[in-house]
Amino acid sequence: MLKITDLSARVAGKDILKGVNLEVRAGEVHAIMGPNGSGKSTLAQVLAGREDYEVTGGSVTFEGRDLLALPPEDRARAGLFLGFQYPVEIPGVNNVYLLKAALNAKRKAAGEPEVDAFEFLTLIRQKMKVMQMNESFLTRGVNEGFSGGEKKRNEVLQMLVLEPKLAILDETDSGLDIDALKVVSAGVNTLRDPKRAVVLVTHYQRLLDYIVPDQVHVLSGGRILKSGDSSLAQELEHRGYDWVQETQVA
Amino acid sequence: MSPSQSSVVPQSAALRSFAAQWQSRPADSLSPLREQAMQRFLTLGLPTLHDETWRYTNLRSLAAQSFVDAPRKTRGEIEPHASLSLLGKADRAASLVMVNGHPVEPLVDGSINGIEINTIRGLSELHPNLLRRFLEPLSDAEQRRWSLLNTALFVDGLYIKINAVVPLPLVILHVATGEGTDDIAYPRVIIDAAPGSSATIIEHHVTQGEHTPLTNSDTHMVLGHDAQLEHYRVYATDAGATHFDSLDIRQDRGSRCKQFTVALGGGLVRTALEARLDEPGASLDSYSLLVGHADRHVDCVNIVTHGAPDTRSSQTARAIAGDESRVIFNSKVIVNAGAVRAQSQQSCRGLLLSPAAEIDSRPQLEIHADEVKCAHGATTGRLDPDMLFYMLSRGLDRDTAQSLLVYAFLADVLTGMSVASARTAIENALIAQLPDSQTLRKFR
Numbered sequence: 001m002l003k004i005t006d007l008s009a010r011v012a013g014k015d016i017l018k019g020v021n022l023e024v025r026a027g028e029v030h031a032i033m034g035p036n037g038s039g040k041s042t043l044a045q046v047l048a049g050r051e052d053y054e055v056t057g058g059s060v061t062f063e064g065r066d067l068l069a070l071p072p073e074d075r076a077r078a079g080l081f082l083g084f085q086y087p088v089e090i091p092g093v094n095n096v097y098l099l100k101a102a103l104n105a106k107r108k109a110a111g112e113p114e115v116d117a118f119e120f121l122t123l124i125r126q127k128m129k130v131m132q133m134n135e136s137f138l139t140r141g142v143n144e145g146f147s148g149g150e151k152k153r154n155e156v157l158q159m160l161v162l163e164p165k166l167a168i169l170d171e172t173d174s175g176l177d178i179d180a181l182k183v184v185s186a187g188v189n190t191l192r193d194p195k196r197a198v199v200l201v202t203h204y205q206r207l208l209d210y211i212v213p214d215q216v217h218v219l220s221g222g223r224i225l226k227s228g229d230s231s232l233a234q235e236l237e238h239r240g241y242d243w244v245q246e247t248q249v250a
Numbered sequence: 251m252s253p254s255q256s257s258v259v260p261q262s263a264a265l266r267s268f269a270a271q272w273q274s275r276p277a278d279s280l281s282p283l284r285e286q287a288m289q290r291f292l293t294l295g296l297p298t299l300h301d302e303t304w305r306y307t308n309l310r311s312l313a314a315q316s317f318v319d320a321p322r323k324t325r326g327e328i329e330p331h332a333s334l335s336l337l338g339k340a341d342r343a344a345s346l347v348m349v350n351g352h353p354v355e356p357l358v359d360g361s362i363n364g365i366e367i368n369t370i371r372g373l374s375e376l377h378p379n380l381l382r383r384f385l386e387p388l389s390d391a392e393q394r395r396w397s398l399l400n401t402a403l404f405v406d407g408l409y410i411k412i413n414a415v416v417p418l419p420l421v422i423l424h425v426a427t428g429e430g431t432d433d434i435a436y437p438r439v440i441i442d443a444a445p446g447s448s449a450t451i452i453e454h455h456v457t458q459g460e461h462t463p464l465t466n467s468d469t470h471m472v473l474g475h476d477a478q479l480e481h482y483r484v485y486a487t488d489a490g491a492t493h494f495d496s497l498d499i500r501q502d503r504g505s506r507c508k509q510f511t512v513a514l515g516g517g518l519v520r521t522a523l524e525a526r527l528d529e530p531g532a533s534l535d536s537y538s539l540l541v542g543h544a545d546r547h548v549d550c551v552n553i554v555t556h557g558a559p560d561t562r563s564s565q566t567a568r569a570i571a572g573d574e575s576r577v578i579f580n581s582k583v584i585v586n587a588g589a590v591r592a593q594s595q596q597s598c599r600g601l602l603l604s605p606a607a608e609i610d611s612r613p614q615l616e617i618h619a620d621e622v623k624c625a626h627g628a629t630t631g632r633l634d635p636d637m638l639f640y641m642l643s644r645g646l647d648r649d650t651a652q653s654l655l656v657y658a659f660l661a662d663v664l665t666g667m668s669v670a671s672a673r674t675a676i677e678n679a680l681i682a683q684l685p686d687s688q689t690l691r692k693f694r
Contacts, residue, residue, distance in 0.1 A: 048643050052635070076645035084643075088636045092658025098644060101654075105645035141658070142640075158644065 001026045001197050002047075002067075002166055007058035008222075009046045016042040018222035019058065024166070027194040031208055031233060032201045034219035035241040040201045041085055043219065044170040048082035049075050062166065076102070077109035079165030083155040083172045085201075090142035095154070098142050099124065099161055106162060127160040130190060132183050148175035156187040167191065168199045173207035185210030205237035218244045261295060267316040267432075268292075271403055278371075279378035283385050288402035294395050303393040306578045306610055307520060307549045312464070312492070319405075320350035320426070320433035320463035328354075328425055328458065336421060336454045336484065336679075341671035343418040346408060349425045350463060351437035353408050364414030365449070370407040370438060381409070384440045384470045388498045388524050393551055397496035397522070400436045400468040407438030412447040412477070419450035419480075419669055426457045426465050426487065433463035441481070445474035445502070450669050452482040455493065457515075462491045470498045473505035473532075480508040482672060486679055487516040489544060499525040501532035510667060511538045513548045514679050520549045527592075528557035537663045538567040539676075541683060542575030542607065552581040556592040556619075567598040568660050569630075571607035579611045583626075587618040594623075600630030601659050603652075653684040 002024040009017040016039045024030050034040050046053050047060065049072030060067040062080060070078065090098070104114045115123075128137065131153045143151050152172050159167050169188065173181055188198060188211050200211060208216070208230060216232040217224045218241070226232065226244050236244070272288050296313050297304035328349060335345070344362045347354040353369050374381050385401055387394055408422065424437050441451060453469065465487075473479050487493060493516050499507055513519050525534050540548045554563045569577040583594045600609035613626040633655050641651035660680070667673035 048639075050639055071648075072639065072642040073645050073647060076643055082643050084640065088634070088640045090637050090640070090655070090658060092661035093641075093654050097654070098641065098646075101646050101650060102644035105647065105650075109645070162644070 008056045010054045029198045029213045031213040031216045038220045039222045081164035081167045083169035085170040087151040149180040170201045205233045208233045262313040284402045287398040291398040317434040320435040323349040336675045345421040350435035364416045366411040368409045396494040404436040404438040409440045412443045412449045416449040424455045427459045428461035428463035435463045437467040439469040441471040443473045443477035448478040450480040457487040465493045468496045473501045476504040482510045484512045491516045492518045496522045503529035504531040506533045509536045513540045518547045523552040525554045527561035534563045539663045540569040542571040542577040546575045549578040556585045556589040559590045562593040564595040569600040572603035574606045576608045582614040584616045589619045592622045596626035598628040
């Protein structure tokens with residue numbers, strides 16, 4: 001589904017990604033772990049199409065298409081979703097407006113008619129229940145005045161409504177208490193299915209207790225240094241990231 | 251009897267033509283007042299870039315023109331066009347029409363409880379002294395020049411007396427339509443809100459036909475003790491229109507005024523607001539929504555004077571400039587000595603949509619009293635790239651995302667409008683000017 005080959009990228013004149021290789025197949029859940037500043041978020045933003053992040057080498061295909069050639073809106077319509085680490089607040093733009101516009105953009109790209117207003121509200125209410133979100137969400141501006149936890153729930157809610165083929169969740173677990181973490185994980189797990197894939201970008205192992213990945217990768221210094229199954233996450237928790245970096249040097 | 255010869259020799263073609271108009275006006279009961287205004291105007295001359303509140307608006311090409319009175323029209327001569335009606339019949343108390351400053355008879359398209367409407371000309375013959383207080387200038391500020399010229403040269407206008415609580419808005423449609431390129435019109439409106447009365451008045455400026463006259467309009471509002479008035483002036487004129495509009499507001503004890511200035515059209519729009527809160531408890535909320543695109547020039551000047559204790563004012567301005575347009579917002583709050591516990595707030599925000607556009611915003615404060623609470627802030631920037639990317643990453647079209655962000659930027663002004671039908675109408679007119687208005691409409 002997603003194939004990243006030797007990807008390099010630069011942000012504000014600084015090389016951050018220095019040759020990333022990764023392949024994600026349908027039905028799989030991958031976790032990308034690594035210390036702060038290793039390039040995890042940059043990778044997520046580059047995949048979503050952030051324009052001020054400059055790709056300096058390599059290639060990315062998504063279902064066989066050249067992902068890097070597409071503008072961000074087309075990537076989203078093709079079925080890629082980025083759950084932001086720091087979702088932006090957009091006062092004055094209603095949560096529901098945004099979601100409806102997003103869903104209709106996707107449907108339009110797929111040649112489907114616009115969603116019926118009643119059907120849409122029913123869908124949102126159902127997903128809000130999964131995410132245990134308050135009714136007041138419907139009338140508020142996008143992420144406006146949301147707590148950190150509410151913002152992350154909103155990211156997952158959007159994902160559930162849009163049903164992407166590939167979801168990249170950038171530190172969706174950070175800043176969540178244990179109850180919120182369970183809700184968010186349960187939300188993500190409802191999307192697990194043989195036709196979809198999820199990439200979890202995370203700093204901590206604890207998310208992976210709830211969403212068990214098929215593969216774990218350690219990103220450090222702009223490269224994937226080590227890959228393994230879910231036991232790698234346990235080992236990292238135990239021995240720290242220094243262990244991987246040292247093993248690499250040795 | 252014709253008015254006395256001007257003692258000042260006019261310097262430009264425009265001034266000479268104004269002086270000629272003055273010479274040709276027959277004397278009326280307001281002549282002494284008009285004479286004063288004309289002399290003062292000719293002494294001041296046309297504003298130049300050296301004048302403090304005119305430093306961004308160049309009138310040099312206008313000064314070289316010679317102006318003549320725009321024609322008078324009857325109701326039947328105005329094209330019936332849907333865009334001319336800001337509010338539907340069910341949503342308004344009544345609709346009045348002025349063409350090139352002349353009230354069109356019959357004045358009212360329906361009966362109105364609690365509002366008395368007269369032409370200024372008719373009333374000035376019967377009660378010249380009644381009108382005097384509405385025609386005297388609020389101050390001698392240099393920005394008042396166009397108002398002085400209007401006082402000297404307006405032929406007729408509307409006097410609206412609000413006597414009670416009027417639930418539905420009264421609409422005044424100002425149509426500007428010329429026959430040549432040198433026409434000028436002087437619309438004049440007086441709004442007199444009796445103590446304890448309450449009303450909403452919408453002045454809607456539109457243009458019609460190939461030639462658009464220069465419009466120099468003036469509205470004077472007086473709010474009696476505890477009166478409440480919500481006033482809108484909406485400029486939806488065409489791209490060739492030049493419009494100078496002056497608004498004076500005088501507020502008595504405990505009165506509350508909400509004022510909306512909405513600039514959606516026109517080539518050159520200069521709007522002035524001067525308010526005096528000279529009695530305790532008077533309160534004014536002014537909102538400006540200034541939209542520039544193509545090569546439009548929108549210049550908005552507000553001066554609010556707190557002349558009594560416990561008065562409050564707020565000014566909320568949102569300016570958008572795209573293409574090669576320029577939008578200027580100057581606001582000044584003056585707190586006179588003795589106006590203790592006055593409160594004022596000024597918030598100006600600008601949004602630049604193109605690298606060639608320009609926004610100049612200058613909030614100013616002049617405080618001569620103690621114990622006052624005055625705040626002001628001004629920011630101008632571009633669309634937030636993080637917000638834009640967030641929306642694109644959800645699959646929204648770039649145009650849709652931008653329009654939504656622009657719309658959200660204006661929300662602070664739109665949500666202040668208490669008349670739902672007026673707000674909807676203004677939103678519709680606004681949305682029509684944004685990219686991807688089609689999608690945007692569905693959100694509402």
